[in-house]
Amino acid sequence: MPVDVRLNAILDPERAGGRPLVDLARAVVAGGATLLQLRDKLGTTRRMIDEARALVELLAPLGVPLVINDRVDVALAAGAAGVHLGPDDMAIEDARALLGPDAIVGHSIKTLDQAERVPLELIDYAGVGGVYATLSKDNPAAPMGPEGLAAIRAVLRRRAPLMPVVGIAGIEASNAAAVIAAGADGVAVISALSLAPDPEVAARTLRGLVDGVLAERAAG
Numbered sequence: 001m002p003v004d005v006r007l008n009a010i011l012d013p014e015r016a017g018g019r020p021l022v023d024l025a026r027a028v029v030a031g032g033a034t035l036l037q038l039r040d041k042l043g044t045t046r047r048m049i050d051e052a053r054a055l056v057e058l059l060a061p062l063g064v065p066l067v068i069n070d071r072v073d074v075a076l077a078a079g080a081a082g083v084h085l086g087p088d089d090m091a092i093e094d095a096r097a098l099l100g101p102d103a104i105v106g107h108s109i110k111t112l113d114q115a116e117r118v119p120l121e122l123i124d125y126a127g128v129g130g131v132y133a134t135l136s137k138d139n140p141a142a143p144m145g146p147e148g149l150a151a152i153r154a155v156l157r158r159r160a161p162l163m164p165v166v167g168i169a170g171i172e173a174s175n176a177a178a179v180i181a182a183g184a185d186g187v188a189v190i191s192a193l194s195l196a197p198d199p200e201v202a203a204r205t206l207r208g209l210v211d212g213v214l215a216e217r218a219a220g
């Protein structure tokens with residue numbers, strides 16, 4: 001079954017507004033998040049495994065998968081569902097060999113060239129961006145806009161028609177519908193959820209916007 005990327009909440013302790021990650025996870029899942037990612041760029045390996053284990057314990061009974069950003073070892077140690085990797089992270093082939101066929105392996109696609117070359121048969125979803133400007137990533141690439149996402153999505157659809165595509169970077173309530181209208185199957189979000197006054201409400205709003213455009217697409 002394809003990974004449900006409709007609302008991909010990325011939890012980053014540097015951008016959690018001081019909230020415990022488990023509290024944030026509980027709130028965004030209550031609001032409709034379908035996939036969670038733990039992204040901790042500064043913590044020790046031990047801290048990251050502790051965070052991941054706590055999230056797995058919360059999410060497993062709720063049926064919401066957790067992927068770990070960058071770190072195959074942390075995913076394995078914590079029993080997470082999989083990983084999200086980018087062009088500078090472990091090669092997809094190596095990650096798949098270590099994690100096995102049932103794990104979720106997501107991969108970033110930032111250019112048309114990557115869309116042509118990434119071994120799509122080994123991944124479960126594509127994170128396409130940066131769509132808009134973001135303050136949540138160091139040295140982000142120039143925003144590609146919904147048009148850039150649509151162009152990458154066209155290449156991915158030709159190569160792997162069922163590959164779920166999730167847009168990332170600067171996505172919030174004001175622009176989420178445009179990302180889905182450009183062809184994404186979901187949105188990946190840090191600040192518009194984690195730094196919202198009420199993350200559960202923010203998740204429900206984003207999920208509603210995504211579902212609305214997906215329903216129009218399904219209706220043809």
Ligand SMILES: Cc1ncc(COP(=O)(O)OP(=O)(O)O)c(N)n1
Pocket residue numbers: 008037039069070084085086087088089106107108109126127128129137166168188
């Ligand atoms: C869903 C999703 N898409 C893209 C990314 C970015 O991954 P990467 O390019 O490896 O950058 P870092 O997140 O590691 O800084 C992502 N994390 N999630």
Ligand SMILES: Cc1nc(C(=O)O)sc1CCOP(=O)(O)O
Pocket residue numbers: 108129130131133134135136137140141168169170171188189190191192
């Ligand atoms: C982790 C990440 N990767 C990006 C990319 O462009 O590849 S943008 C990003 C951060 C997204 O956070 P926010 O929702 O706060 O903009």
Ligand SMILES: [Mg+2]
Pocket residue numbers: 069070084085086087089
């Ligand atoms: Mg990475």
